[in-house]
Every structure is written in structure tokens, then in C-alpha cells.
Amino acid sequence: MNIWCISKYASPAKYAKSPARLFHFCQEWQKLGHEVHLFTSDSNHLAHFPETAQVYEKEYIEGVWVHWFKTKKYSKTASIARILSWFDFERRLFGFKHQQLNPPDVVLVSSLSIFSILYGYYLKKKYGGILVFEVRDIWPLTMTEEGGISKYHPLTLLIGAIEKFGYRVADLIVGTMPKLDEHVRTIIKKRHFNFHCAPLGFHPENYVESSVKKNIFVGQFPENKIIVGYAGSMGITNALEPYIEAIYQLQHNNRFHFVLVGGGDLRTQFEGRLKGCENVTFLPRIEQEQVKDLLACCDVLYLSTKNSKVWEYGQSMNKVVEYMLAAKPIIASYTGYPSMINEAECGYFVKPEEDESSSEAIIRVLCEVAEMPKSEQKMMGERGKQWIYQYRTYALLAQQYLEKIKSIQR
CATH class of the missing domain: 3.40.50.2000 (Glycogen Phosphorylase B;)
Incomplete structure (x- = not known):
């Protein structure tokens, strides 16, 4: 299969002291004989990418084709600048010339940014195949429960609408937490859907x-x-x-x-x-x-x-x-x-x-x-x-x- 993985914060080992979980999955799928492309951003508080004049960079890193996009930087994790960086990543995704690659059989969108599910849906409509919506943090629930943001705040309402859309259009919903499916049911009022728990893991060689x-x-x-x-x-x-x-x-x-x-x-x-x-x-x-x-x-x-x-x-x-x-x-x-x-x-x-x-x-x-x-x-x-x-x-x-x-x- 040709698998495209999209996640703003899925930093590869080359630029992150602790490589992202999704990068590890990409490595394993590549080892199993699949063609894997990872689309990510250089704006990540847990990684350090080199400065470049290019908006779109492509590297083959430890067995994975990594496409990293130059996006708006931020200094504080809880800030408007970080949210704006999400939107900038989405803008870069839609500007990427994806026709140069073999069409995907699977498009996997992993939050954050949750807005990337819009691009994932666009690819699904263009190429067909399976759309996977992976949730690592439940937004906007995390914003309202732990960030103290009102559930009626415009950003909360926008993200809530995107979340519901993602759950409805995805062929497979994946959560790092074991009971995410119960939350999904409360959002889309649907009893049966494809769900899988893919939790955090580790590489034995690192230990x-x-x-x-x-x-x-x-x-x-x-x-x-x-x-x-x-x-x-x-x-x-x-x-x-x-x-x-x-x-x-x-x-x-x-x-x-x-x-x-x-x-x-x-x-x-x-x-x-x-x-x-x-x-x-x-x-x-x-x-x-x-x-x-x-x-x-x-x-x-x-x-x-x-x-x-x-x-x-x-x-x-x-x-x-x-x-x-x-x-x-x-x-x-x-x-x-x-x-x-x-x-x-x-x-x-x-x-x-x-x-x-x-x-x-x-x-x-x-x-x-x-x-x-x-x-x-x-x-x-x-x-x-x-x-x-x-x-x-x-x-x-x-x-x-x-x-x-x-x-x-x-």
C-alpha cells in the first residue's frame, strides 16, 4: 500500500530528541514493505528543524519519506500564535503539489492540528482509498476541561464542528486512549463505526x-x-x-x-x-x-x-x-x-x-x-x-x- 501520514507535530528522529510516535509507525510500515510518506511541519516546540529558504522540503530519513513544510513559528504552547501555526500548516498542505507522488491507498490524519482532517477528506474524495482520523488529544474537550475555555467560545465551536466532521467522514477512527469510541458516540450519535486503539509505545533498542x-x-x-x-x-x-x-x-x-x-x-x-x-x-x-x-x-x-x-x-x-x-x-x-x-x-x-x-x-x-x-x-x-x-x-x-x-x- 501507499500510505500518506499527515500530522503537524510528527517530527522525525533527525530533528527531534524524542521522535514522534507516528514517525515510529511510519518506519515499521516501511519495513513491512509499504510506501510511506510523512507530511509534517518545521514549527514544533519539541523539535528543531534547520532554517531554509524553501517552503517545502523532502528528505529520506531512516527509511521514511518526510515532507516537512515551513510554517509560522510560536514560542508558547498555549497561545494564539500556535493556533495560527495550525492554519499555516493547512495552507501549506493545500499548496503542496501532491500529484508528483503515487496516489495514496490510505490517508492517515493525526491530530494536532485537528484541521488537517479537511485536507485528508479532500484527498479521499480525489483519490478514494481509506481515510483514518487519529485522535491523540480530545479537542475541544481538552480546551474546555483543562484549559478553562468556554464551550461557547468561537474557537471551541469551530474545533467542535471540525471534530464532528472528522468522525463522520473517516473510514476508521483511531484513539491513543482505549475508550475514545465512547466519546465519539456522544458526538456523532452513531452506535456502529470502525474504531481502533493504537496506544503509545516504545522501541526496545532505545532501552x-x-x-x-x-x-x-x-x-x-x-x-x-x-x-x-x-x-x-x-x-x-x-x-x-x-x-x-x-x-x-x-x-x-x-x-x-x-x-x-x-x-x-x-x-x-x-x-x-x-x-x-x-x-x-x-x-x-x-x-x-x-x-x-x-x-x-x-x-x-x-x-x-x-x-x-x-x-x-x-x-x-x-x-x-x-x-x-x-x-x-x-x-x-x-x-x-x-x-x-x-x-x-x-x-x-x-x-x-x-x-x-x-x-x-x-x-x-x-x-x-x-x-x-x-x-x-x-x-x-x-x-x-x-x-x-x-x-x-x-x-x-x-x-x-x-x-x-x-x-x-x-
């Missing part, structure tokens, strides 16, 4: 231990204590306030030491709250390839999400994959649809019991883990790692994805 590379975090944290790690942003949507309060309440408990790494709007506030507490270490933001080294030096890993309707359809977080690969018990303050951690039995979803605050619930579960024998803690962590290796390699996920597309063709 081969090096005998040469030194782990710079070894020896940085207190010995003979349970090191509880958090790696990621410290913003409103991360809902870390109960965790910070738990650290404060445990400052005189000699069993635990907490490590938080990353940036975010609330980091300074959290550092102020824990000023003088000797049971916590704040580290600056680190490179993506250093994250697994940090996690290796921890005994327990923590993550949290803001209570939101978005999570009713399941989580789709790189952090969960990284945590499970670290083979450590995971404590997740998460009230949405459970997946992965519960399936692998490698941790806990923290929900406060009656007359118990969220911070008290975190402390209770931490103490429960601390009472476990070291061998049991290790077994719990290893279950997570083994589960990821069994079910989440990109080679397996790409094959399953392709089989679903082929079933529709038949």
Missing part, C-alpha cells in the same frame, strides 16, 4: 543498557531511604498540590526522600512551600534521554492528573510507559478509566477513602509500599516492565494498526 555510559544521578540522593521520584511538568493540569502537601507532612519521616525533576508554572510555588524540608530534592529539567537514568535511581514513582472528563476515556501518557519501563512500583493519583498499571499489576491508583484527604491517601499508599519486602517491590516493578515489552513495542502496535486498516479494505 538497551550501555556498559560505557555513566548514570550521572547515581549517588545524588540519600542512601537507606525510599526514593520517590516524579519526572515531568509542574503545572495546573499535573495536579501536584496533594503530593506537595504529602511531602510537607512527611518531612520528619526518615523513611522517604522525594525527588522532583522538571519545570512548569507552579514549580517556584512548590519550592516555596517545601522550603526548609530536608526530605525533598528539586532538580532542573533534564534531557529526554536522561529520564530513564533518573528513574533507575528511584524506588517508587509518582504521577498525577487533574480530575477531568478527558480521563473518562483513558489515559495516553508517555510518562506511564517510561515509568513502567523503569520497573518500579507506581503510585498514580488518577480518577479516570484505569489501564496499563492495573492490567500489569505494577502499582496503585490513589483515590481518597471516606474522611481522607488526597494527601493523606498518598501517604497511606506510600507507607503500604514501604512495608512491602524489597523483593515484592521489585516483582511489582518488573511486572510493569514485562507487560510493556509484551504489549507496547512499536513493531507490534504498527502491525495491529495495519491489520485493522486491511480489515476495512476487505
Whole structure:
């Protein structure tokens, strides 16, 4: 098959420190003998493309034909400039001379930008074939639930209309979250449609231990204590306030030491709250390839999400994959649809019991883990790692994805 993949943020390995998930799928499909073309943008806060005078660039990168378009740049992820960059990408798509390529058998449009489904539909009408609409973030639901934007805002209404259009015209709807189909039903009021869950995954070769590379975090944290790690942003949507309060309440408990790494709007506030507490270490933001080294030096890993309707359809977080690969018990303050951690039995979803605050619930579960024998803690962590290796390699996920597309063709 000839597969065209369209996604503004699907950066290839050459220009991104952490290649996009869709680029990995393109690589795997190419290995399976298909012709794959990836259409993306040079305007991405997670990648660095070279400056060029050309609007349209074409490169063969690690087995994939990548067409990257010069588009409007932005500096803040939550900004009008970023939205304008979406529209600029769509303008470039419609200006691209696609007739120079072999016609596509499959057109896969992956958000964001959600507006790209319009170009995908145009290609479907021109060439026929299968149109796949892939949703990685549920927009505009994420805007209204976590961004605080009114559901009657003109941009919300526009994106909502595009979302509904995409669900209606697609031959296959794909979500990185397992229950996206339930959301789709509420939008298009249709019971039966083709749906597939293609979650986040990993490449095993990226986790081969090096005998040469030194782990710079070894020896940085207190010995003979349970090191509880958090790696990621410290913003409103991360809902870390109960965790910070738990650290404060445990400052005189000699069993635990907490490590938080990353940036975010609330980091300074959290550092102020824990000023003088000797049971916590704040580290600056680190490179993506250093994250697994940090996690290796921890005994327990923590993550949290803001209570939101978005999570009713399941989580789709790189952090969960990284945590499970670290083979450590995971404590997740998460009230949405459970997946992965519960399936692998490698941790806990923290929900406060009656007359118990969220911070008290975190402390209770931490103490429960601390009472476990070291061998049991290790077994719990290893279950997570083994589960990821069994079910989440990109080679397996790409094959399953392709089989679903082929079933529709038949």
C-alpha cells in the first residue's frame, strides 16, 4: 500500500530528541514493505528543524519519506500564535503539489492540528482509498476541561464542528486512549463505526543498557531511604498540590526522600512551600534521554492528573510507559478509566477513602509500599516492565494498526 501520514507535530528522529510516535509507525510500515510518506511541519516546540529558504522540503530519513513544510513559528504552547501555526500548516498542505507522488491507498490524519482532517477528506474524495482520523488529544474537550475555555467560545465551536466532521467522514477512527469510541458516540450519535486503539509505545533498542555510559544521578540522593521520584511538568493540569502537601507532612519521616525533576508554572510555588524540608530534592529539567537514568535511581514513582472528563476515556501518557519501563512500583493519583498499571499489576491508583484527604491517601499508599519486602517491590516493578515489552513495542502496535486498516479494505 501507499500510505500518506499527515500530522503537524510528527517530527522525525533527525530533528527531534524524542521522535514522534507516528514517525515510529511510519518506519515499521516501511519495513513491512509499504510506501510511506510523512507530511509534517518545521514549527514544533519539541523539535528543531534547520532554517531554509524553501517552503517545502523532502528528505529520506531512516527509511521514511518526510515532507516537512515551513510554517509560522510560536514560542508558547498555549497561545494564539500556535493556533495560527495550525492554519499555516493547512495552507501549506493545500499548496503542496501532491500529484508528483503515487496516489495514496490510505490517508492517515493525526491530530494536532485537528484541521488537517479537511485536507485528508479532500484527498479521499480525489483519490478514494481509506481515510483514518487519529485522535491523540480530545479537542475541544481538552480546551474546555483543562484549559478553562468556554464551550461557547468561537474557537471551541469551530474545533467542535471540525471534530464532528472528522468522525463522520473517516473510514476508521483511531484513539491513543482505549475508550475514545465512547466519546465519539456522544458526538456523532452513531452506535456502529470502525474504531481502533493504537496506544503509545516504545522501541526496545532505545532501552538497551550501555556498559560505557555513566548514570550521572547515581549517588545524588540519600542512601537507606525510599526514593520517590516524579519526572515531568509542574503545572495546573499535573495536579501536584496533594503530593506537595504529602511531602510537607512527611518531612520528619526518615523513611522517604522525594525527588522532583522538571519545570512548569507552579514549580517556584512548590519550592516555596517545601522550603526548609530536608526530605525533598528539586532538580532542573533534564534531557529526554536522561529520564530513564533518573528513574533507575528511584524506588517508587509518582504521577498525577487533574480530575477531568478527558480521563473518562483513558489515559495516553508517555510518562506511564517510561515509568513502567523503569520497573518500579507506581503510585498514580488518577480518577479516570484505569489501564496499563492495573492490567500489569505494577502499582496503585490513589483515590481518597471516606474522611481522607488526597494527601493523606498518598501517604497511606506510600507507607503500604514501604512495608512491602524489597523483593515484592521489585516483582511489582518488573511486572510493569514485562507487560510493556509484551504489549507496547512499536513493531507490534504498527502491525495491529495495519491489520485493522486491511480489515476495512476487505
